[in-house]
Amino acid sequence: MPLTGKNYIAGEPSAEGAEVFYSVDPRSKTTDALPFHNATQNEVDRAVVAAAAAFQEIRGYPSGKIADLLDEVAAQVEALGDDLLHTADRETGLGLPRLTGERARATGQIRAFAGLLREGAYLRAIINTEQPGQPAIKQMQFPVGPVAIFAASNFPFAFAVPGGDTASALAAGCPVVVKAHPGHPATSELFAQAISAAAAAAGFPAGTFSMLQGNGIDVGQWLVAHDAIEAVGFTGSLRGGRAIYDAASRRPRPIPVYAEMGSVNPVVITQAALAARADEIADGLVGSVTLGTGQFCTNPGLILLEDSAATRDFITAVAEKMEAAPAGVLLNEAIAAGLDSAVGQTAAHAQIEVLTGAEAVSDGDFFCYRNTVMQTTAAAIREDERLQIEHFGPVTLFVVCEDGDDLRGAVDSLEGNLTSTVHAEEAELESIGGLLHQLREKAGRVIWNGFPTGVAVVHAMQHGGPYPATTAPGTTSVGMNAIYRFMRPIAFQNVPDALLPPALQDANPLGILRLVDDVYTAEAI
C-alpha cells in the first residue's frame, strides 16, 4: 500500500489538519517530499471514541481470539518485507542489520504474548469457594479499556507502533491509540497499515487500533486528556514522560501513566575485576556505550571505581578506545540538539573533566556527536544531582571515588535507574553483597559481570525502576508481565458459572493454573 502521510483512525486514512511535517534522513539531512499531517483534536477524539466503541465488543473476546490477532499482526508486519527495513533505515540511520534484528524482536514479542494468552495462567484466576458464613469469591484480570501509547524514537520497531507497549495492551484486550514518533513517520504509517489489516483479518472492530501523527505536543496532550482513555504507555525522555504524567494526574479522573524515561545505568567495577580483566571490561564498556550510537535507555552512563593506578590506566584506555571508535549517526536533529545541550551543561560543570569528545561533529552532512568520556568525583555526584542527567548518545561519565566508603556514598546518592551493574570477581562474593543490594534499591535490574544494553525479552525481565527511570516502578515495559499495566482484577461474588468467563468456571475448561482456596492447582473444583 502506498504511503499517504495521513493518520490511521479505525482503519481509515485521515488528514483533517493543515499542519504537516516531513521525514528526514539523518545520514544526509535531506527531507522527503511526502507531508505527514499532524492529527487534529477532532481526529484524536474520533480515534478514542472508536477505541471505546471497539472495547464494548472486544472486552468479551476470549484469550484465544486475541492471540490470533497478535499472530496476524506479526504476520502482517513481516509481510511489509524489505520495504519496512529500507524505510526505517532511511528515517533513523540505524542500519539494516540492527533493524533486521529489531524486527525479529518486535514480531517475537508479539508472538510471545500470543503464547502467553494461549497458556492462560496470566489471567491470575483466584478462587475462594463458598464456606460457612463466606460467599464464593472468584477473581481474574480484565482489560482496563482504551489505552494511549507513545512510541519511542530509538527503537522504531520494538518500542514504537508495533512495539512492546502496543503488543502488551492488545494482548490485555485493550484497544490502542498510538501516538507515533515524528522521527519515523513513514515507518509508523507502514505499521499502521499492517496492524489495521491484521485487525480486519482477525475479525476485530476497526477501532481496536488507531495511529496518530504529530510533531508537537498537542496531539499527545489531547490524547492523554481524553476521558475515555484508561491508561498510558510511554517510552521517551524524562521531560516528555513527566509532562504526560502530570497531564494524566491533573485529569478530573486521573489515570495511570507507565512512562519509561531512560536512566544513567550505573556500573561499579571493583579493583579485583580490573586486575583480572581490565582490557575485556574496557572493550565491553566501549561496545555498550557506543552500541546504536549510544541511543539506548540502558546505556551505561555512569561508571564508578575506587581511585588507583589501575583505575587511572583503565579510564585512559577507555577514553582512547572511545576516541578510536567510529562516530555513529544520531537518529535525528532533536536527538543531536538534546545531546549537545545535555553534554554541554555537564561539561561546563566545575567538577567535570572532559577526557575526549563533548562536541558535535558539525561539519558532516549527517547528525553526529563525538564519542565522549568525562570524569568527576564521588563528592561531586553526591552534591549535585544534575550530574545524574542522562546524556542520550555515546557518552559516559567516570566517577572516581576515594575509597570504598566514598563509592558506597556515591551509590547511596543515586536516583532511580533502569539497571545497575557490578563487575567483580568470584573471590569477592562474600564482601560484595552489601554493595550489590545497595545497587538493587536503585534499579529494576541488577547485572553481574555484564553490560546493561541488550534487554532479553523473557518472562523474568524487569525493564523498569524507581523514578526518574519510570513513573511506575512496580511495572515493566519489557517481558510478559508488561501486560498487567493494562489489566485490573475484578472479583465475582456468588456469580453463577454460566455468567463467568471460562477461567473462573468450576470445571476449569481452560485447564489453567489457578489459586483455589490458597492452593495452586489446574484441577477442576
Place this chain on the structure above:
Amino acid sequence: MPLTGKNYIAGEPSAEGAEVFYSVDPRSKTTDALPFHNATQNEVDRAVVAAAAAFQEIRGYPSGKIADLLDEVAAQVEALGDDLLHTADRETGLGLPRLTGERARATGQIRAFAGLLREGAYLRAIINTEQPGQPAIKQMQFPVGPVAIFAASNFPFAFAVPGGDTASALAAGCPVVVKAHPGHPATSELFAQAISAAAAAAGFPAGTFSMLQGNGIDVGQWLVAHDAIEAVGFTGSLRGGRAIYDAASRRPRPIPVYAEMGSVNPVVITQAALAARADEIADGLVGSVTLGTGQFCTNPGLILLEDSAATRDFITAVAEKMEAAPAGVLLNEAIAAGLDSAVGQTAAHAQIEVLTGAEAVSDGDFFCYRNTVMQTTAAAIREDERLQIEHFGPVTLFVVCEDGDDLRGAVDSLEGNLTSTVHAEEAELESIGGLLHQLREKAGRVIWNGFPTGVAVVHAMQHGGPYPATTAPGTTSVGMNAIYRFMRPIAFQNVPDALLPPALQDANPLGILRLVDDVYTAEAI
C-alpha cells in the same frame, strides 16, 4: 501502658508541638480530658528518617522473620484486651459486638499475611535460565521502602493503625508511618504501643513503625511530601484521597498513592427478582444500608429498577422499613456534618424526591442522622454526575428507569465503584449477561443476589475499582494481593546464587512455586 496523648516515633512517645485535640464520645458529645498532640513537621521528619534507616536493615530480612513480626503484632493487639474495645467504643460508638468482630478481622488478616509469607509463592519468583545468546534472568518482588498509611475513621481496627494497609505494608517488608485518624486517637495510641512492643519483641529496628496524630491536614501533607516515603496507602473520603494523590503527584519524585475513597455501590434489581422475593430483598437492602449506621464504603447507595407497580411497592416498603429502623449513632461530628451537607445538596436537586429522612436528629445528645431514602430518574443520573456523590451514612437513592434501555443507559453513565450488584433470577441467566458485564466495567467486585457490605478477607477478594472509588484500580486494599502495592519486581542478570535471596537460588531451598522457563514448578533447577 497508660495513654500519653503523644505521637509514637520509632517506639518512643513524642510531643514536640503545642497544638492539641481531644477524643469525643459520639454517644454523649462529651470530650475526654487527655490532650492529643498534633505531630510537628520535625516529628514527621524524624518518623520518616527512622523508617528509612530501619529499611536499610529489614530489606534483607527473610519472609519468615517478617511473618514472626506479624504474629507478634496480632498477639500484642489481643493483649490489649477489653481496654481496647471499651476505648474504641467510647471514641466511635460502634458498639462492643461489632468491635469484637472487627478486632478478630484485624488480627485475622495480620495472621493471614504471616501465612502468605511462610508459604512463599507470593514472592512471584520468575526464572529464565541461561540459553545460547541469552543470560540467566531471575526476578522476584521486593519491598519498596518506607510507606505512609492514612487510617480510616469507620473501621478503627481493620482499616486503621493495625489495619490491612499497615499489615500488607509490613508484610511486604516496608517500614510504616501511620497517620492516625483524629476520630479515635486513644484507640490509635493503644495500637501504637502494641505494634511498637511487637517490633521490639520480634527484633525489628524501632523505626519499623511510627504513629503520628493530627486533626488537620498538615501532618498528612508533610508526610506525603517527604522524599524518603516511597508509597502511600489511604482509606477515606474522595476529597481527602484526591488531595493526597495530588500532593504525591506534584512531588519532584512522584510516588504511587493507593487511595480507597468509597463509592455508591450500584444495585440493579430485576422485575423477576422483585416478583420472586421483594420482601427478602427489601429486608436485605435495609440491613445493608443501615449496617454500621451506613458508614461503610460498600454501602449500597444507588438502587436501579425498571418502573412498575411492583417497583413502586418495593420502594414504598423500603422507605417504610428505613423509617421504622432505629437511627444509629454516627462516628463523629465531622461525619455528621459531612452527611448533612451531602444529603442536603442532593435533596435540593430538582429531580430528587425525598421519601423519608434527609435531616439530622439534632436534638439528641449524640451524633445522629435519620435513615434516608430518596428517589430520582435514570435521565437525572445520566445528566448530572453530582447525583453520584457518596452519602456516607444510612442513605440510599432509588433510580427509577423507564425500561431496560433506560436502565442500561443509567448504568453506562455510572462512575467507578468498589462494587456493583445484580439481583436476578436463575431464569434470567441467558438475558442478564450483558448487564452484568456492563456493571463489571464500573466496579472492582460484582455481586450476585447479595449485598455489597461485608468484604470477605480472602485471597480472591478485590476491594478496589475505577476512579473515583480508588486512585489505582489495578490494586486491592483487602485480601492477600494488597501486599503488591508495596512491592516491586527486581531482576537479576547472571548474578551468582550466593548473592541471591533463597527464593531465586537454583536449588529452591524454600520449595516455593516458581515460573521457570515459562513452566510453573516447585522443583529445583
